[in-house]
Amino acid sequence: MSQRELPSVFIPSEIEGPLYQKWVDAGYFTADVSSTKPAYTIVIPPPNVTGVLHIGTALDHTLQDILIRMKRMKGFTTLWLPGTDHAGIATQNVVEKQLASEGLSRHDLGREEFIKRVWDWKAESSGAILEQMRRFGDSVDWSRERFTMDEGMSRAVLTIFKRLYDAGLIYRAERIINWCPRCMTALSDIEVEHNDDAGELVSIRYGDGENSIVVATTRAETMLGDTAIAVHPDDERYAHLIGQTILLPLVGREIPVVADEHVDPEFGTGAVKVTPAHDPNDFEIGLRHKLESIVILNAEGEVADSGTRFDGLDRFEARKAIVEALKAEGRIVAEKRPYIHAVGHCQRCDTVVEPRLSKQWFVKVAPLAKTAGDAVRKGQVKIEPESLAPRYFEWVDNMHDWCISRQLWWGHRIPVWYGPEGDVLVLGPDENAPEGYVQDPDVLDTWFSSALWPFSTLGWPDTTEDLKKFYPTSVLITGYDILFFWVVRMMLFGLFAMDGVPPFRVIALHGLVRDKFGKKMSRSKGNAIDPLELMDTYGADAIRFTLARGANPGADQALAEEWIAGSRNFGTKLWNATRFAMMNGATVEGDLPAFDSLNVFDRWILSRLNETITEVDELLETYEFARACDQIYHFAWDDLCDWYLELSKESFATGTAHDSKRVLGYVLDQLLRLMHPIMPFLTEELWTALTGGESVVIAEWPRPIDDHVDLVGEKLIIQVQEIITEVRRFRNDQAIKTSQRIPGRFIAPQEFARYDAAMRFVLRIDHPEEDVLFVPSATLEIGAVKVELDLSGAVDVGAERSRLTRDLATAQKDRETADIKLSNENFMAKAPVNVVTEIRERLAKTDAEIVRINAQLAKLPSS
RNA sequence: GGGUGCUUAGCUCAGUGGUAGAGCGCCUCGUUUACACCGAGGAUGUCGGGGGUUCGAAACCCUCAGCGCCCACCA
Secondary structure (H helix, E strand, C coil): CCCCCCCCCCCHHHHHHHHHHHHHHCCCCCCCCCCCCCCCCCCCCCCCCCCCCCCCCHHHHHHHHHHHHHHHHCCCCCEECCCCCCCCHHHHHHHHHHHHHCCCCHHHHCHHHHHHHHHHHHHHCCHHHHHHHHCCCCEECCCHHHHHHHHHCCHHHHHHHHHHHHCCCEEEEEEEEEEECCCCEEECHHHEEEEEEEEEEEEEEEEECCEEEEEEECCHHHHHHCCEEEECCCCHHHHHHCCCEEEECCCCEEEEEEECCCCCCCCCCCEEEECCCCCHHHHHHHHHCCCCCCCCECCCCEECCCCCCCCCCEHHHHHHHHHHHHHHCCCEEEEEEEEEEEEEEECCCCCECEEEEEEEEEECCHHHHHHHHHHHHCCCCEEECHHHHHHHHHHHHCCCCEECEECCCCCCECCEEECCCCCEEECCCCCCCCCCCEECCCEECHHHHHCCHHHHCCCCCCCCHHHHHHCCEEEEEEEHHHHHHHHHHHHHHHHHHCCCCCCEEEEEEECCEECCCCCECCCCCCCCCCHHHHHHHHCHHHHHHHHHHCCCCCCCEECCHHHHHHHHHHHHHHHHHHHHHHHCCCCCCCCCCCHHHCCHHHHHHHHHHHHHHHHHHHHHHCCCHHHHHHHHHHHHHHHHHHHHHHHHHHHHHCCCCHHHHHHHHHHHHHHHHHHCCCCHHHHHHHHHHHHCCCCHHHCCCCCCCCCCCCHHHHHHHHHHHHHHHHHHHHHHHCCCCCCCCEEEEEECCHHHHHHHHHHHHHHCEECCCCHHHCCCCEEEEECCEEEEECCCCCCCHHHHHHHHHHHHHHHHHHHHHHHHHHCCHHHHHHCCHHHHHHHHHHHHHHHHHHHHHHHHHHHCCCC
């Protein structure tokens, strides 16, 4: 093992480039898979390890990877499994986009050919990753990807579907579902995003004269499918019309007026048009009053089969045309435009979702959700931070049935076959449909198969060794935005399939990445940043550190280029510190000298290192990434670079630093290990250069050493820091250049003699040429230490006086607050002893300070 | 409408009962044998308003105001 020389300049791209590029090539590093999500959806490449737990947002991935690296350094077994992104519209969209660039659509290829294209795309994306994952001998089983997706079927999916079906928890029904006319598929409630859009609210008079009612609508085109008008049963204005029929304009159909509790008599005219086939509420009303459902929109969102001249028009064109036509008939009573109201949009493509009557498969969630809620209520599963648990409960306790069929091709096919006589057959694994049966053409919702991920990837339904070992897993870490999509569903199925054992013990939630002002990133606002671009400039480690440093549990974080630049600077700082250390002979060879034999600075930095290790370890174990990063940052920059290295320069320069070389080597070695999960590329480079070891990835996680505690030493160093800072202040006030050497003396208690040389070096204070003849022109007092300096010229009395006056004011104020407390009888009677003692000490200290400053002021010549 | 969170230095955020913190930004100085992606020094907050509990509140309770997020079938 030997050290490698470090180049004098740290360039992130040169270190991260090659590995990083592999991951980019492998498709694991992409700014945006779906093209509709904000640009922060990226995957930071984990270098030279090991694999990906799943592909999520940058934060998901970063934080997961940090924990995983820490755990494996602690000796935990890690098993790498394929991601879950196999049945998604996102994946389908990527390939559809490729096709579009060739001027093709998926329908040109046909189902089989299309699925082959998706597989090709995915296969292209995995070779380089596998190679990286195996480098350190991790257990890798990528073949499970096939396992879950082969032939568009999987034993896990077949098994769970059949079990749920047999338990009466899966059913098929004709319902109003959310339909995306662009994706041409059904969507679950959760895949619909409600935005406030500017629409129109038009009031239309149905019927004529006495026999007329005015209704309001934001979707005028749906009137073609109206089969009733509903009013509140107690509404006297319309009592005489209940049971009558009214003529539907443009269509010429007579429709009944029905009384229904659902109608709010306060809203609008108190009368509602009822379109059972195109509105969920109306559908319910239709059921109650046995109304006909007339479908007037086709899958593309065009008016069809309405028997009117509007057939063939797109829904939005039809809306205009119908309003025009009604206006021509004088039936538009009022128009409100713009009318701001919530409109559902397809989460993937932003198309306005159309409620549509159609036959779909559903999961009956109530019983499953109850179990999932109880698992958290009973403490079987913990949500971190706890404050987000109410969100979970709110959702779990009010979940509607879940529409699971999708009219897509990429995904698990619904394992249901229909017989020639219309009979329905649900097949389990290893079962075949009889001759003449046809499989349901639809595939399952992404989240249906994703929900199985914690156990299907481990070989379930077989009782494999992996399943026994890794189910349940200890922690799931993800963003709170994914709680409902994925986490809840893993809970539902996990508890159902695994006899009440939840898939994980802890759900650790982080926030979302926001722009520099804390606002949601969005393309339209133009505040989305491109992480790939920033990574080219600052390096992947800088982004990772920034993300980790901002990751307070459950809270969103603002991300701006400045923060990333700051992280890059930190990386550079560490680079230079390590380089400097190695230039001065820092080594990991040989035993660490006995703690008691070391000099005060060495003991101090070891003691601080010990504290840092303890704290960082604890913080990472409790998912406090931001605070862990903060500890590391300040230890590395403040303690190590600004103080230890500066104070050690004297002994390095004079060649008396034999033990310090070993200590410094040790401290850096440990620090780099501690930082490795958070800045993997940089620490790998520095650690291998410093230690000559194979890789920090497989180094052991630092452990605190009980002997390395020196609380007395830490206190002394604080005093040393005070003295140095005070002298620097003085020099600064007196406009003495940093490089200017001045003669001076320390008059201090015996114990400070040990620091004399180091302090002189740092402060550039020389021994007076002839001690007896030394006449100081300025004297500073810091606690028990006097510093006498010869400025060989006039001291700037004004600057000195103003500084002392300022210090005096501060001391007097401090004294006053302490004094007030101590003269408060209630405080003395009720405050705990240690607090009283502390205040007493403070008072004594400020008293002495005031005396000292006054004495110094008195000594100043009057100006 | 239901749920939930936030309001602390110019900006973004930590801080859960004992003298207000960090990063960035700002001001002054600086080619000192790692680093200007740097070093040294400095300035900056009646901790959203008002009440209460307490010897003591940024923190706990009540209330008001503003902002945000999630969920929700108001035409």
